[in-house]
Amino acid sequence: MCPGVMSTVNSPSKPANTAPVLQRERPEDAAAVDGLIDHAFGPGRHVKAAERLREHNSPFRDLSFVAWIGGEAVGCVRLWPIHIGDTPAVLLGPFAVEDAWRSRGLGSDLIRKACDAAQAAGHAIVLLVGDDPFFTKLGFETVSPGRVTLPGPVNPRRLLWRALKPGVLEGVEGLVHAG
Numbered sequence: 001m002c003p004g005v006m007s008t009v010n011s012p013s014k015p016a017n018t019a020p021v022l023q024r025e026r027p028e029d030a031a032a033v034d035g036l037i038d039h040a041f042g043p044g045r046h047v048k049a050a051e052r053l054r055e056h057n058s059p060f061r062d063l064s065f066v067a068w069i070g071g072e073a074v075g076c077v078r079l080w081p082i083h084i085g086d087t088p089a090v091l092l093g094p095f096a097v098e099d100a101w102r103s104r105g106l107g108s109d110l111i112r113k114a115c116d117a118a119q120a121a122g123h124a125i126v127l128l129v130g131d132d133p134f135f136t137k138l139g140f141e142t143v144s145p146g147r148v149t150l151p152g153p154v155n156p157r158r159l160l161w162r163a164l165k166p167g168v169l170e171g172v173e174g175l176v177h178a179g
């Protein structure tokens, strides 16, 4: 974890200092998180292939995290139930940190927190669409082109996954669907 980032799980109190606190997303956080995501990505996010996997789906609240500074949400990551072919997995995203809080390790902390929570809950595979220079540092690798298909076009270099248990990527392939 980066220096200065505190980590708690649904502590009722807000931080008294300026270190972001990572908390599981609660239903009442949805508007703040949606605002943060809209600000980071703009309306274009709704046309992305990964969005097709979220639009009739619900995030795992206990695996999705929000970084709070005082009463302001400054970072977030959501995980969603999906299947890759017949294999259960989780989809990571959206993932964003407010401009003023970037390059302090907060984004990496959010990814580690969500992946650790998914692993502890027994999930085996995390899939995402993102930039490999950022995510390979966090244990993700590029999916072999053509092996996994999303319901829409995706640059194959941006389709990444991470095994949370040894050997679980073996033989996994196919169309990704929600749920």
Ligand SMILES: CC(C)(COP(=O)(O)OP(=O)(O)OC[C@H]1O[C@@H](n2cnc3c(N)ncnc32)[C@H](O)[C@@H]1OP(=O)(O)O)[C@@H](O)C(=O)NCCC(=O)NCCS
Residues within 6 Å of the ligand: 040, 041, 093, 095, 096, 097, 098, 101, 102, 103, 104, 105, 106, 107, 108, 109, 129, 130, 131, 133, 134
């Ligand atoms: C991506 C994002 C969440 C990273 O948050 P963060 O808190 O700055 O992350 P960290 O502090 O852990 O890491 C920052 C480092 O990652 C690098 N980085 C950030 N985004 C990157 C990207 N898309 N590709 C490669 N490197 C990236 C930064 O340059 C920085 O490098 P430095 O430490 O050498 O300066 C943030 O930049 C963001 O919200 N971007 C807009 C939304 C977005 O692109 N989300 C990801 C979609 S998959």
